[in-house]
Amino acid sequence: MKVLSEPLKDCFLLEPTVFGDHRGYFFESFNDVLFEQLTGQNSHFVQDNQSKSSRGVLRGIHMQKGGAAQAKLVRVVAGAVWDVAVDLRPSSPTYKQWFGVELTAENHRMLYVPRGFGHGFVTLEDDTIFTYKCDNHYSVADEIGLMYNDAAIGIQWPIEGMDIKLSEKDGRLMSISELEPHLK
Numbered sequence: 001m002k003v004l005s006e007p008l009k010d011c012f013l014l015e016p017t018v019f020g021d022h023r024g025y026f027f028e029s030f031n032d033v034l035f036e037q038l039t040g041q042n043s044h045f046v047q048d049n050q051s052k053s054s055r056g057v058l059r060g061i062h063m064q065k066g067g068a069a070q071a072k073l074v075r076v077v078a079g080a081v082w083d084v085a086v087d088l089r090p091s092s093p094t095y096k097q098w099f100g101v102e103l104t105a106e107n108h109r110m111l112y113v114p115r116g117f118g119h120g121f122v123t124l125e126d127d128t129i130f131t132y133k134c135d136n137h138y139s140v141a142d143e144i145g146l147m148y149n150d151a152a153i154g155i156q157w158p159i160e161g162m163d164i165k166l167s168e169k170d171g172r173l174m175s176i177s178e179l180e181p182h183l184k
């Protein structure tokens with residue numbers, strides 16, 4: 001495993017060491033000792049999630065507020081996404097900055113999205129399977145989110161000509177100014 005970059009404060013793009021042979025490949029998708037050594041971040045993950053989406057599904061930008069905040073280690077096991085992390089920690093030097101990266105089943109890349117960030121992705125292929133570890137449990141009462149196309153944040157989604165599919169909930173998320181009173 002190596003760190004490719006830290007594009008936003010405490011947010012890391014990681015690439016595992018892949019061992020290929022005549023059977024296929026093997027890699028460690030998570031190792032707590034290595035993860036902590038490389039990132040300096042706590043790795044006490046308590047929940048694993050998986051979703052499957054057709055091409056053009058946009059999920060996000062999601063977060064949980066206050067004590068329910070979640071750090072996530074995200075990756076793709078089939079297909080491809082363009083993944084986005086937004087720093088929504090008012091005290092951070094990278095507050096309101098976003099980072100987008102392609103995560104695919106082929107590049108095996110992972111993004112560590114710390115607590116206090118918003119997270120989302122758009123799928124670039126049909127049958128994309130997205131999986132992630134969370135360091136805090138799901139709490140429906142604490143779910144909040146930023147509208148994916150909020151002009152003040154200005155995420156440049158690679159969705160031109162794509163028929164975007166949003167959940168009903170994601171179609172009515174907040175603007176950054178509406179969200180700000182909920183951030184700490």
Ligand SMILES: Cc1cn([C@H]2C[C@H](O)[C@@H](COP(=O)(O)OP(=O)(O)O[C@H]3O[C@@H](C)C(=O)[C@@H](O)[C@H]3O)O2)c(=O)[nH]c1=O
Pocket residue numbers: 049051059060061062063072119120121137138167169
């Ligand atoms: C996230 C989540 C959802 N659910 C349920 C609630 C709902 O009925 C159903 C689908 O939930 P959602 O529509 O919120 O799923 P989804 O839009 O895929 O939500 C996810 O989006 C990405 C971008 C993230 O970063 C995740 O943390 C999570 O918020 O699954 C759980 O039971 N546990 C969970 O941890």
